[in-house]
Amino acid sequence: MTAQAELEQQTETRTVREAIRQALREEMERDEDVYVMGEDVGLFGGVLEVTGGLYEEFGEERVRDTPIAEAGFVGAATGAAATGTRPVVEIMFSDFMGVSMEQTMNQMAKMRYMFGGKTEMPVTVRTTEGGGMGAASQHSGTVHAWIAHFPGLKAVAPGTPASAKGLTKAAVRSDDPVFVFENKMIYEQEGEVPTDEDFTVPIGEANVEREGEDVTVVATQRLVGESLDVAERLDAETSVEVIDPRSLYPLDTETIVESVRKTGRLVVADESPLSYGIHAEVATRVMENGFYSLDAPIQRVGTPDTHMPFSPPLEQEVLPDGEGVRDAIERIA
């Protein structure tokens, strides 16, 4: 669905945080087999307050506080999904996914395939990503490329409140394991969100957030908004098209390549480390499918293969932002 078509629906103004909470509420109301589990998601309401109020509304059976044991509860969610319920797991900070990677890699991702397709795996894993809070290296990671890279898992990363709601709902409804990567710096970002309870964002569909003629910027999460701001500022000199892929795996190659065929220039902006990641994948797909449409070298904007440092001047140095996107556009426009 294009941004235009989405906005033609009945909407209300919501933050990303509220949009995700609303998505969870609607899906729990729609399907009794959906429940939320994770560290402090219940009475506490989630350390970043995404699940706030759900415990009071749905009770402790459906909003379950777990021990601080990612391997145990991600594994339990995997076993629960294989046997007929639809858990939505919150991993407080994506850095903690390391603790549960065995269950993610070897069980959740592989069971369906190894069992010859005879198991569904309707589990959703929500987690927070990103720097900008001075939270240092163990609470600021952007690790979605791990999951997008690993066969058997789907990865989505919303950049707007509407995408946040629609992707979360699609993830919960999916019979496949879907990871929802929420950048914590955009929880307060407001936008128009469709109110229709059946509104979902199909997994694997990118969104053209802004149309343009000269340069395509493929941006994710927080960098969607920053790229849109840059595009507005550059409007007089350069016409910038901004695409939010929304799904990192599967990735909507067609929408991206079609845009590059029109503009001939590509910037990929994603907060994850630059080497071997989302940037490389988007660039490769454009090379494979639209090589002769390129009029300039592809530019990457991301974290320069560092961890997110603590001290504000250090964090600002490595954290990719709109200025980085503008510089990249100016290098090739």
Added chain:
Amino acid sequence: MSDYTLETEEGRREALRRMLTIREFDTTAGEYFADGEIPGFVHLYIGEEAVGVGACAALDPDDYIASTHRGHGHCIAKGLDPDLMMAELFGKRDGYCNGKGGSMHIADVESGMLGANGIVGAGPPMATGAALTIDYQDRDEVALGFLGDGAVAQGQVHEAVNLASTWDLPAIFLVENNQYGEGTPVEKQHNVDNLSDTAGAYDIPGVTVDGMDVTAVAEAVEEARKRARAGDGPTFIEAETYRYRGHYEGDEQPYRDEDEIERWKQRDAIESFKGRLIDRGELTEEEFEDLRAEVEATIADAVEYAQEAEPPAPEEAYEDMFGEPVPEIEAFANRPRADGGAKGGDSS
């Protein structure tokens, strides 16, 4: 109740038949592995038959089990079809996993078998998850996670037991202490007298039973099942047993000697159970030999089925990844095969 229980004469005979079936299945699998007809790795259950059969005799057919890398015995004890199991070992499309799992990953969720598992310690979180579903949906089953003695050192095992205990889930954890974690003796891996001591940390019952005695295992699991169904949470059981073969087929076993193996064989689970049934007047030597012949025929049929079954077509490698397929894999599945492709131009 289970489709066989040690409380009836018929059920006891069925338990004996299943133990014999496991031994024959795995003996045969070892031979075809040595011949090169079975690819990959195989880990045989010979010697440990009383644990799987005793446990499953105490479970209902609808109960779940999560297994280990040494899973053939659990499958047979649970009632899976040896034909489809053997076909899976041979890598055939008609195997339980369409040839995508092999020996270490046989699964049949519909039968309550949540999978053998190539990762040590991965079964208990799976059992906790199945128990969570049962509890959440107010169902009547329980979930039993098998694990080896080596797995008791794994962190995820403790996380799973703690979660099941904290939430009073209907789970049972059954350690098969076969005395070796791969090639290292259990004493060198754990500093407790009994692995069931672990249960104390979670305030749940921990019991150690003779894993060469099918009745002792069944009684412990029956008790654990009652507890789980009453909402009293999990039980942690250790069954002391022994594997007659190496960790995997081809293991030269420098870590133990023949005398030790022979000492354990004196307590063989099948022989001792057979002796008890004869003592009770429920079985004669002749009937036992008839049962053995019947089992041998069943496994010979399974091999024939597996050998004659079709191998999967190469393009089936791209199936079964997702419920809602993705274009990334579809592109491979649908590409023209062996055509060389064309040079130059955009490939889309």
